Amino acid sequence: MNWNQLQYVLTIVQEKNITKAAQKLYLSQPSLSMSLKNLEEELGVEIFERKKGVLELTYAGELFCHWAEDSLRSKQILSDQLSDISSNARHKIRLGISPHRSLILLPDVLTDFYKTADNCDLQIVEEPTYLLREMLEDDQLDLIIDVPHPDTINYQSELVAREQILLAAPKAMDKQLQKNLTLDGSLRLTADLKAPFILLTEKQIIGQISQRIFETSNFRPLTSITCSNIDTALTLVARGLGICFAPEVFVWQERFADHISYYPINNYRDTRQICLVYRKNHYLNQHLLLLLDIFRRKIPSLYQH
Structure with missing residues (x-):
């Protein structure tokens, strides 16, 4: 048994397929299969079983993988410690x-x-x-x-x-949004806000936060576009296609500075x-x-x- 074989098994688990694992490891599929067979013979147990064409770990395989992960982690720690000792x-x-x-x-x-x-x-x-x-x-x-x-x-x-979440709107909408501003400069989400929202999916943290903001404000958005990238959303806002929520870190991005205004959200100050x-x-x-x-x-x- 060697370190490579440990990594081979973990890669097969990750890819759930020997052919894909071999490609990722830059090995031929027969070489990887032979290495796995030799390891199983050395251990005296089967690491994988095939169910409906899918590779799954046996109980012995699960135990082996836990040990392999710990062993490779320990090896990396030792390697880092020894490297720190070396001046180069x-x-x-x-x-x-x-x-x-x-x-x-x-x-x-x-x-x-x-x-x-x-x-x-x-x-x-x-x-x-x-x-x-x-x-x-x-x-x-x-x-x-x-x-x-x-x-x-x-x-x-x-x-x-700690980062605030702000509402990003095209500068062309500044005058239209004035009626929704409070005395402290935050923007109210009210029924008369007719601008379409560009939302991120709920896989994204901003997408999840957007839903919480709507619930807190008791606001039902007019949604025109859903995407999975905040840069895409802001680029569309800059083109005047709608408004979106964005992390405050974007306030300092020069590429949007001439096209987007950012507003704190009334009744939502969570960071x-x-x-x-x-x-x-x-x-x-x-x-x-x-x-x-x-x-x-x-x-x-x-x-x-």
């Missing part, structure tokens, strides 16, 4: 962040980071929250910048900022927590610690504008 150590950090946040945060953060960490490779994964969380749980990411993880036992969610989220039981190498420290400094200053 080279690390790799896998960072997950939403596309709109990466555009605003990463240029300044990485400029500072690479002033010191010239021997570190960085893999940036830009996906929505639900995918970033899945990848963190599957050990495909070391760190995500996002809302807190609900599992507080296994994951550290380090709060660095969204922005956190550095990582596993509690993982070793944090020196470069990851440096990156975390830069995020701790940079993110709060962004929200103090």
Whole structure:
């Protein structure tokens, strides 16, 4: 048994198919099948069984996978610790962040980071929250910048900022929306607000928050477009096709500055927590610690504008 075989089995579990797993591992399908057969013979048990054409773990396979995950994690921790001891150590950090946040945060953060960490490779994964969380749980990411993880036992969610959700509207609608503004400048969602809403799906956090805002305001929106990307929604708002909800971080994006106005929402002042989220039981190498420290400094200053 070797480390590769452990990763092979976990990849088969992830892909649920030997052919797809072989492609992901850059192996031929016969080579992967032979490696699995040899491992099962060595262990004296079957790891997989085929049910209705689908590979499923046996009970022995489940036990093996739990052990394999722990073993590979321990191996990575040891590797990171030994690398830190070496003066010419080279690390790799896998960072997950939403596309709109990466555009605003990463240029300044990485400029500072690479002033010191010239021997570190960085893999940036830009996906929505639900995918970033899945990848963190599957050990495909070391760190995500996002809302807190609900599992507080296994994951550290380090709060660095609180983010308001605002209503984004085309500047051409400023005069029309004046009648909906309160004395404190927030916008009331009332029946006479006839502008069509551009909404995100409920898979997205903003989509879920949008529904809560409507419920809090007892407001039924006129919906014309539903999409899965906040950048798409705001681009459509900038073209005058409707209004949408957006994180306040977009206020500082220059590309929308001439076309979109942002309004606080009356009767909804809840904020969204922005956190550095990582596993509690993982070793944090020196470069990851440096990156975390830069995020701790940079993110709060962004929200103090």
